[in-house]
Amino acid sequence: MGKKIGMKYLIDQLRKEHKLMSDQYRALLTVRDPQVTEYLFTQAREVAQAQFGKGIFLRGLIELTNVCRNDCLYCGIRCSNSNVSRYTLTREQILDCCEQGFKIGFRTFVLQGGEWGEERSTWIADLIRDIRHRWPEYAITLSLGEHTRETYAMWREAGADRYLLRHETHNERLYRLLHPQGMTIQHRLQCLDWLKELGYQVGAGIMVGSPFQSLNSIVEDIMYLADFKPHMIGIGPFIPQHDTPLARFPAGSVDMTARLYAILRLALPQALIPSTTAMATLSPDGRLRGILAGANVVMPNLSPTDNRSKYALYDNKASFGAESAQGIQQLSDDLSTIGYHIDWSRGDSPHL
Ligand code: 5AD
16 A cells, blocks of 8 residues: 555656656556556556647658668568568659648658668768758658768758658667677767757657567666657567568557557656557557556558558558558548547747
């Protein structure tokens, strides 16, 4: 009983002060009492609703290429996976996705893809200029991996507003275990700092339950995010992909991911937190559970349907039905079952 009161006190404290000590985060991540976890989710929901009401922002996801120079051990489109049939959308296909998205009502979308060499950065810059010119009201988000400061600056000048680059894990040892030689957490964090300096709205984040991840490393991630204060936080459970070296590891947990949404909502009330595709992939009500834990964004897939299965970061990735732009009505219906609705605005970060 005393323990329960103690845990609720911690949650109140986090809501008020926006930070806790590391062992207090650890306690919140592992608490078993369902009343306490429900209290955590309720507090996070209240904070999200105070910021955003019951509106959920949408971002249309366009997966423009599965060609990648990188070799992250968890990712299905890593360069050493020779079973992937590689594609890159043409400029016309991409503009077509933007057009369709615009007609449906989207005012922001994410251009996501594998990491290309710098020599192709001008192609992306030209594309951004085209989109910016045709749809001035669109918020353009990029999610294209690590690049030079010059490339990030060129894309920003071309008209990009936001950039998503999950740091994946702040723990140096774990980072090395999950990534190929030569990739370092220091460089990843350098990229995030550059993006912020260049005036992007920046998204960082992690995978939950990746192989070798400890509770302490998740706590380290919370501390980093609370300190870096990204505008957006992208977090999803790890899901194995059968052609990767990590194929035999179990998937991460929807419950642990939802707890993280709630803790980060209380630590960073204004953050834009998507309830991610990986949540929807692991559990039919994964998206809604994320929203009930304080998430406030959903990213439906706007990619051409024949390419979607080739963008397989992990097995059974959800990309149809309520996950797709074509399934907006279903998404809207799903949201209404928990008293939420779609907010069609650009969904800028309130702390700008
Ligand atoms: N399981 C879950 N998420 C993954 N990502 C890549 N591979 C996987 C996987 N196997 C995530 C990474 C990356 C984002 C685009 O997708 O966190 O940043």
